[in-house]
Amino acid sequence: MLVFCPNCNTGLPSRFLRTDPVTTACPACLADLTIQVFPALFQTGAKIETGTLAEGEASCYEHPNKRAVGVCAHCGRFLCGLCEVEVGGSVWCPECLGPGPSRPKLAALETSRTLYDSIALALATWPLIVFLYVSVFTAPVALYVAIRYWKAPGSLIPRNKWRFVAAILIALAQLALIAALIVAVVVAVKTASKGTVSR
Amino acid sequence: MTAQFPYSRLPGVRRGLIRKASLWEGTDHLLSVKGTRFSEQYRRFYYRDIQALILHRRARSGSIGVWLLAIALCVLFALLGSLAITAPRLLHYSYWIINSLFFLFLVYRLIVSLKYSCRCYIQTAVTWEELPSLYRWKNAQKALNRIRARITESQGEFAADPQTLAEEAVTLASSQTAPSARRKTEELETIPATTTSMNLALLGCIALLVIAAFLFWHMDATAQSATHSGVIVANVLLTLTAGAGFSFALFRIYKIRALHSLRNFLLAALGLIGLHVYFSTIFSRLYSQPDPVSMALNSPAFRHWFSLIDGSFSLLFGIFGLALVVLNWQNYSKGQVSNS
Numbered sequence: 001m002l003v004f005c006p007n008c009n010t011g012l013p014s015r016f017l018r019t020d021p022v023t024t025a026c027p028a029c030l031a032d033l034t035i036q037v038f039p040a041l042f043q044t045g046a047k048i049e050t051g052t053l054a055e056g057e058a059s060c061y062e063h064p065n066k067r068a069v070g071v072c073a074h075c076g077r078f079l080c081g082l083c084e085v086e087v088g089g090s091v092w093c094p095e096c097l098g099p100g101p102s103r104p105k106l107a108a109l110e111t112s113r114t115l116y117d118s119i120a121l122a123l124a125t126w127p128l129i130v131f132l133y134v135s136v137f138t139a140p141v142a143l144y145v146a147i148r149y150w151k152a153p154g155s156l157i158p159r160n161k162w163r164f165v166a167a168i169l170i171a172l173a174q175l176a177l178i179a180a181l182i183v184a185v186v187v188a189v190k191t192a193s194k195g196t197v198s199r
Numbered sequence: 200m201t202a203q204f205p206y207s208r209l210p211g212v213r214r215g216l217i218r219k220a221s222l223w224e225g226t227d228h229l230l231s232v233k234g235t236r237f238s239e240q241y242r243r244f245y246y247r248d249i250q251a252l253i254l255h256r257r258a259r260s261g262s263i264g265v266w267l268l269a270i271a272l273c274v275l276f277a278l279l280g281s282l283a284i285t286a287p288r289l290l291h292y293s294y295w296i297i298n299s300l301f302f303l304f305l306v307y308r309l310i311v312s313l314k315y316s317c318r319c320y321i322q323t324a325v326t327w328e329e330l331p332s333l334y335r336w337k338n339a340q341k342a343l344n345r346i347r348a349r350i351t352e353s354q355g356e357f358a359a360d361p362q363t364l365a366e367e368a369v370t371l372a373s374s375q376t377a378p379s380a381r382r383k384t385e386e387l388e389t390i391p392a393t394t395t396s397m398n399l400a401l402l403g404c405i406a407l408l409v410i411a412a413f414l415f416w417h418m419d420a421t422a423q424s425a426t427h428s429g430v431i432v433a434n435v436l437l438t439l440t441a442g443a444g445f446s447f448a449l450f451r452i453y454k455i456r457a458l459h460s461l462r463n464f465l466l467a468a469l470g471l472i473g474l475h476v477y478f479s480t481i482f483s484r485l486y487s488q489p490d491p492v493s494m495a496l497n498s499p500a501f502r503h504w505f506s507l508i509d510g511s512f513s514l515l516f517g518i519f520g521l522a523l524v525v526l527n528w529q530n531y532s533k534g535q536v537s538n539s
Contacts, residue, residue: 006318007257021343034256036251038252039357040248156204157206
């Protein structure tokens with residue numbers, strides 16, 4: 001069986017493998033399935049061409065007997081057909097792509113990203129909804145996050161910086177309000193103490 | 200599609216209060232984006248590797264948060280409409296018109312969820328994944344038409360009839376199981392028995408219903424009886440029971456992807472419990488700060504309205520949770536997917 005029913009995990013017979021999307025029912029659970037298969041389903045592992053080295057030709061860094069067919073975009077090593085890995089339109093060697101600090105920061109290899117703009121905006125706005133007093137702590141943190149991560153890589157998909165701008169403006173407004181409150185309290189305390197002294 | 204963002208969006212986006220998902224078309228691969236409000240996870244499916252696209256037509260609820268929000272707004276405007284009898288006629292009617300709009304939205308969403316929803320799966324040689332953004336039939340069809348064109352462009356046409364090729368492949372590897380099948384079987388075997396979690400979730404829902412009844416009584420109770428120590432102890436015990444039931448159930452099922460609708464419900468219910476705890480603390484004798492905010496919150500009018508809203512939400516969550524667990528008991532206890 002090459003394709004399985006997502007509802008009952010039963011292997012589907014070959015008559016279900018269609019090149020055009022046609023709705024049929026699973027023979028086991030009668031689930032409505034629309035299946036379309038592609039040539040990759042029947043492909044076995046492609047054979048990699050690793051030609052033997054002739055005189056005067058460059059050899060692979062890892063396999064001295066193999067002819068080099070490419071150069072690593074990161075470290076410049078010669079690579080044979082077995083060693084070259086194509087990522088994001090350029091060729092890399094397995095060592096450069098392996099884990100560790102030397103691993104290049106390629107968008108094509110990233111599996112997750114943190115959205116600092118959303119974090120900053122949440123820190124600036126959520127305390128306004130319920131826990132107003134918390135903004136004494138969250139407003140400076142929101143401001144810090146927005147400034148610190150302004151240039152950090154955002155989402156892989158289109159997204160502009162309006163959240164950072166909104167977070168900065170709201171946090172600044174909160175800080176201004178807190179400062180005004182502190183000033184008002186200090187002035188009130190001073191006025192009260194002066195009144196007591198004069199009496 | 201620009202150099203900075205080499206993707207264009209495919210139809211079908213899933214936007215919940217917490218989770219979101221979308222699908223993007225790249226030059227040589229498909230990008231599935233799943234995430235929360237603060238992070239995104241990416242899965243890339245190269246067109247040359249895609250073996251099959253499978254659409255399973257079935258009922259899907261979509262985001263539970265949207266349902267709860269629409270129900271809450273519907274109930275709120277119905278309450279406002281029924282209470283504003285003495286208000287000007289225009290205001291009175293406008294409440295009912297807004298209520299009807301939310302009601303129509305709920306009916307539309309129910310029909311779409313039951314009749315025009317699906318699950319979409321993508322199969323490669325090493326993985327078998329669901330595309331969470333494609334859960335409405337029309338959007339899934341539109342997106343898959345675009346993906347199909349890309350895959351055909353990348354892989355070309357079949358060398359022979361796929362059914363003949365399949366029979367040959369099956370004969371060749373009759374003793375082997377496809378890696379995708381192995382993966383799915385292993386995944387199903389690792390799902391633990393979830394009956395205890397169901398019991399805990401049910402306990403939490405029942406406690407929530409009792410809290411709702413308690414709040415409806417509390418709404419018009421005198422300040423003296425509302426802050427009686429027995430009342431406070433009962434409230435604390437009920438809240439603890441509901442919170443602990445939901446937390447333990449959530450802890451047990453959090454990683455089981457098949458139970459995501461129950462997980463979303465439990466998260467939302469815990470949020471409600473959190474708000475309930477916050478305001479109950481302010482209303483109780485435990486919090487006696489004479490600051491203006493707590494003084495305003497402690498006014499009989501605010502207490503009345505808050506108890507009404509909190510009680511309505513607790514009642515809705517309790518009934519919804521009970522229905523969700525009881526209707527899907529069989530599927531949930533097996534760890535199977537059911538979002539209907």
